[in-house]
Amino acid sequence: MTSTSFSPGLSENRLRIADSAPGFMPLDEAHALHDTAATLLSKPDSVGIGVEIGTYCGKSTVFLGAAAEPVDALIVTVDHHRGSEEHQPGWEYHDTELVDPHSGLLDTAARFRQTMFDAELESTVLGLLAPSTAAARVWGREVDFVFIDGGHSMEAAQNDYDGWARWVRPGGALLIHDVFPDPADGGRPPYEIYCQARASGRFVEASAHGSLRVLTRIA
Structure with missing residues (x-):
């Protein structure tokens, strides 16, 4: 695995660690996430904080942390660590190795x-x-970006958008993962909140990288 990104924080060792962590983000989208975060956190008007909603085991968090470290910024990653609907027993993405034997529940912390x-x-x-x-x-407080990659039910996605998009500073960005305009490609809730953000008049699309959308806050 070879780094194509410009940040000195994204070492080959960190790429290896991210690769070994359970998770679902494709490498090209992870690099785009890293580069976007690095750009936002290094701007003169940066507040030095980025937020991730949906940590799981920290695969994407490595890329965000690697972007933040060289500029002495912080990443706050939010998760209840009990897994989303698709991680529960009987569902496609359930991982028995992540079940806590004490509670019998998924625990990714x-x-x-x-x-x-x-x-x-x-x-x-x-x-x-x-x-x-x-x-x-x-x-x-305001943040340089919010990256939404939490639960993919409509309720979870809506709660993440309603609770966190408002904290993106003007000039900052809202990043949403797993945005699939074609329903055949994936679930609809991330696409629905992406459409809400664009319709709000506060965000405009800056770039797209696979299923990752980057929306700049303008108002």
């Missing part, structure tokens, strides 16, 4: 911490263990 430890990003990435709705209630 320890695997996320392992990823951050191995990637040496524990001082750059702050893991917020909470549902995004609860975390949004106590959040209170």
